[in-house]
Amino acid sequence: MIYGKWYAKGSSAQSDAELQITDDTFVLKVKDGISYSALLHTLEVGSRLGNVARKITLEDGSVFATQDNNAIDLAFKKQLRGKGFMHSLESRMHWVLVALALTIISSIVFFKWGVPWASEKIAHALPHETNQLIASNTLEFLDKYIFEESMIPEKQMQKIRMHFKSKVVPLGSSNDEIRYKLHFRLWKDGDLNIPNALALPSGDIIVTDKFVQLCENQQEMDAVLLHEMGHIEHRHTLEMVIESTFVTVAVMMIAGDSNGVADMGVGLGSLLVSSNYSRGHESEADQYAFKHMLLAKLDPVAFSNIMNRITDYMQMPSGTTIKQKDNEAGTEVLDYISSHPSTKQRVEIARQYSECFHKGLTTCEIIEPAGSTLTLK
Amino acid sequence: MKALSFDGSGIEYFKIWIVNVLLTILTLGLYHPWAKVRNNRYFYANSTLDGRNFEYHATGKQLFVGYLIAMALFITYVIINQISPTGSLILVAILFLAIPWLILRSMIFNMRMTSFSNVHFDFSGTLGRAYINFFAYPIALYLGLVLITIAMTMSISVGGVLAALLALVLALGMITFLIFALAFIKKKNTEYFMDHSQYGQGEFKTDVSIKEFMMISLKTTGVAILVMLITGIVVGVGFYATVGADSLMLFGGAEQDPELITEKIKSLMPVLPIFYLGVIIASIFIMAYSTTLNRNYVYANTRLDENVTFSSTLKVLPLAWILITNFIAIIMSLGFAFPWAKVRAARIMLENTQVNAEKGFDDYLMQKQNQTSSLGEQIGDAFDVDVGIGF
Numbered sequence: 001m002i003y004g005k006w007y008a009k010g011s012s013a014q015s016d017a018e019l020q021i022t023d024d025t026f027v028l029k030v031k032d033g034i035s036y037s038a039l040l041h042t043l044e045v046g047s048r049l050g051n052v053a054r055k056i057t058l059e060d061g062s063v064f065a066t067q068d069n070n071a072i073d074l075a076f077k078k079q080l081r082g083k084g085f086m087h088s089l090e091s092r093m094h095w096v097l098v099a100l101a102l103t104i105i106s107s108i109v110f111f112k113w114g115v116p117w118a119s120e121k122i123a124h125a126l127p128h129e130t131n132q133l134i135a136s137n138t139l140e141f142l143d144k145y146i147f148e149e150s151m152i153p154e155k156q157m158q159k160i161r162m163h164f165k166s167k168v169v170p171l172g173s174s175n176d177e178i179r180y181k182l183h184f185r186l187w188k189d190g191d192l193n194i195p196n197a198l199a200l201p202s203g204d205i206i207v208t209d210k211f212v213q214l215c216e217n218q219q220e221m222d223a224v225l226l227h228e229m230g231h232i233e234h235r236h237t238l239e240m241v242i243e244s245t246f247v248t249v250a251v252m253m254i255a256g257d258s259n260g261v262a263d264m265g266v267g268l269g270s271l272l273v274s275s276n277y278s279r280g281h282e283s284e285a286d287q288y289a290f291k292h293m294l295l296a297k298l299d300p301v302a303f304s305n306i307m308n309r310i311t312d313y314m315q316m317p318s319g320t321t322i323k324q325k326d327n328e329a330g331t332e333v334l335d336y337i338s339s340h341p342s343t344k345q346r347v348e349i350a351r352q353y354s355e356c357f358h359k360g361l362t363t364c365e366i367i368e369p370a371g372s373t374l375t376l377k
Numbered sequence: 378m379k380a381l382s383f384d385g386s387g388i389e390y391f392k393i394w395i396v397n398v399l400l401t402i403l404t405l406g407l408y409h410p411w412a413k414v415r416n417n418r419y420f421y422a423n424s425t426l427d428g429r430n431f432e433y434h435a436t437g438k439q440l441f442v443g444y445l446i447a448m449a450l451f452i453t454y455v456i457i458n459q460i461s462p463t464g465s466l467i468l469v470a471i472l473f474l475a476i477p478w479l480i481l482r483s484m485i486f487n488m489r490m491t492s493f494s495n496v497h498f499d500f501s502g503t504l505g506r507a508y509i510n511f512f513a514y515p516i517a518l519y520l521g522l523v524l525i526t527i528a529m530t531m532s533i534s535v536g537g538v539l540a541a542l543l544a545l546v547l548a549l550g551m552i553t554f555l556i557f558a559l560a561f562i563k564k565k566n567t568e569y570f571m572d573h574s575q576y577g578q579g580e581f582k583t584d585v586s587i588k589e590f591m592m593i594s595l596k597t598t599g600v601a602i603l604v605m606l607i608t609g610i611v612v613g614v615g616f617y618a619t620v621g622a623d624s625l626m627l628f629g630g631a632e633q634d635p636e637l638i639t640e641k642i643k644s645l646m647p648v649l650p651i652f653y654l655g656v657i658i659a660s661i662f663i664m665a666y667s668t669t670l671n672r673n674y675v676y677a678n679t680r681l682d683e684n685v686t687f688s689s690t691l692k693v694l695p696l697a698w699i700l701i702t703n704f705i706a707i708i709m710s711l712g713f714a715f716p717w718a719k720v721r722a723a724r725i726m727l728e729n730t731q732v733n734a735e736k737g738f739d740d741y742l743m744q745k746q747n748q749t750s751s752l753g754e755q756i757g758d759a760f761d762v763d764v765g766i767g768f
Contacts, residue, residue: 010743052422
């Protein structure tokens with residue numbers, strides 16, 4: 001005997017009722033009311049969810065609801081075949097533990113390898129016009145709000161451009177569609193002249209006055225220009241757009257039914273994930289530069305020299321160099337949210353490539369330095 | 378008076394939730410509508426009043442098409458947002474224009490998909506009123522603030538004692554206007570959501586006043602200032618005890634010595650999260666305060682026909698405790714305590730909802746309803762549009 005409540009179709013009135021099932025027929029007796037008896041398959045049984053009241057709809061649209069889920073599962077075994085799959089997953093502890101483990105593993109796989117892998121595939125499947133589209137107006141925007149006109153003499157610009165076009169571009173470029181173009185700009189932040197080089201996906205590379213000034217020889221500048229070309233050849237900007245789309249959509253699904261406060265944790269998580277992708281791109285561009293330098297018989301140590309000089313300059317506004325103290329608790333935390341790998345790691349990899357260079361090799365096996373587990377690729 | 382109760386448990390919901398999460402990941406999000414249905418069914422069906430329970434009726438199939446369109450729109454939005462500033466401005470404008478429609482469609486869909494004791498709810502709000510409430514009023518509020526700001530800037534630029542006095546009056550006027558306008562909008566929204574809600578043939582009716590909402594926001598502002606002040610003092614003392622005030626003082630002379638600056642920043646690193654935690658806990662407390670006051674006021678002044686009255690017995694401290702511990706548990710468990718937290722939150726809300734039905738709930742009859750599309754509700758969901766009074 002299964003006890004429950006009976007509701008007439010579309011009515012909120014509740015009456016006690018009892019359901020008796022024998023083989024494939026049933027009798028439903030409503031207290032002080034009608035009594036139904038018919039074949040079992042005329043009843044419509046809902047699937048089970050935890051221990052919430054189970055609803056059984058009769059042919060006339062009236063409803064019998066009961067808490068006795070186990071009795072229903074037993075009596076309607078035949079009808080429920082295939083319908084109880086979700087409940088059998090949800091109710092067995094070992095399946096739940098499997099689900100928990102799979103969830104953790106698949107989220108890690110998804111964010112760590114899935115998103116970068118898919119983004120790379122999509123980015124390279126798109127036509128080069130996409131790169132031009134996302135770069136359109138970027139330089140105008142930067143000129144308007146960030147850059148000032150360069151103070152470098154026209155003659156020096158010409159010389160650098162010539163060298164870039166004739167020597168550096170042929171080294172790395174594998175794609176005729178990309179039109180490389182070098183721009184010179186002054187970037188000031190207060191009194192500080194910022195040394196930097198940027199790549200736009202369209203093939204425009206911007207170098208700042210201070211960067212040109214800090215380069216002590218041609219090889220140092222070539223190393224950085226090759227790094228920027230690496231970003232362009234690997235379509236990193238496009239990859240970044242696709243990666244953040246993945247992350248934002250995933251975050252929307254995760255945070256969709258959480259409250260506003262927990263969203264902050266989700267926000268922090270997505271910041272960590274995004275900076276991780278960005279560091280991956282930087283390492284990839286570094287490697288691109290090193291590999292092409294080896295092929296062109298240039299010593300990759302030039303890259304670490306200019307990187308160190310830039311870091312020192314940025315740390316010491318007055319211009320004198322100080323020893324960089326790395327690897328302490330504070331900086332390690334910062335490493336996780338930084339968009340670039342630490343200079344120390346980059347310099348270490350450059351050193352290994354430089355060793356290969358001195359051995360006369362054109363390819364190089366790299367032992368990733370400790371701490372570079374932070375980078376993904 | 379009888380209180381609602383929540384019959385589910387954290388561990389039972391955890392099992393349902395983790396299977397949902399896994400299937401959603403493995404299907405790259407396609408399972409999401411079915412997951413949503415299972416979640417909602419669990420929470421609705423476990424909400425009971427005197428042996429009768431709520432039910433969620435939407436099916437995954439019913440949500441799926443709306444969900445796909447909503448996702449396509451959301452992904453387009455995310456991409457354009459990244460590559461074109463003008464494009465994203467246009468999209469935000471379109472979204473703002475669409476919000477009233479999204480709210481209305483969500484209300485209709487959600488109410489029709491909900492039943493209590495075998496009878497469905499319904500919503501009869503109109504699109505015109507939705508545009509007045511969720512579009513015209515907010516714009517009027519914004520324009521009012523702009524006008525007062527312009528007047529203030531003008532009177533300051535004129536100079537002189539009289540102009541300064543005028544600016545002061547305008548500043549006070551601005552605060553008064555803001556508090557009044559927000560209370561006015563809150564009253565109008567509460568009326569929109571409540572007065573157009575139906576249960577079977579029964580109609581909800583609310584009777585709320587601007588004055589009371591103004592009182593609530595004044596009280597909340599006062600409490601917010603006080604709580605932030607206390608947090609500031611507590612964090613400051615904690616800071617003093619751990620890092621020491623002398624390190625703060627030294628910042629003054631440290632500009633010349635970059636190594637010292639780096640040292641100082643490093644010593645601050647471990648204290649920063651504690652500072653943030655303090656601010657977050659304080660904000661949750663303020664939110665709990667505001668929710669409690671608003672909810673208790675609205676429930677006490679809402680009825681269903683002449684038959685049913687409601688009341689909310691929520692108290693600030695227990696609610697704040699639940700919300701703060703939920704937040705900490707979710708963060709510490711990297712999200713895996715979410716089911717437990719959600720059950721706790723549902724329980725405190727339901728157990729503090731009292732219903733007084735003199736003639737009982739036997740006389741309600743289901744009214745004829747047309748099929749409704751889930752599109753608006755799904756878009757609203759994707760873009761996180763706030764629907765309903767929120768408690």
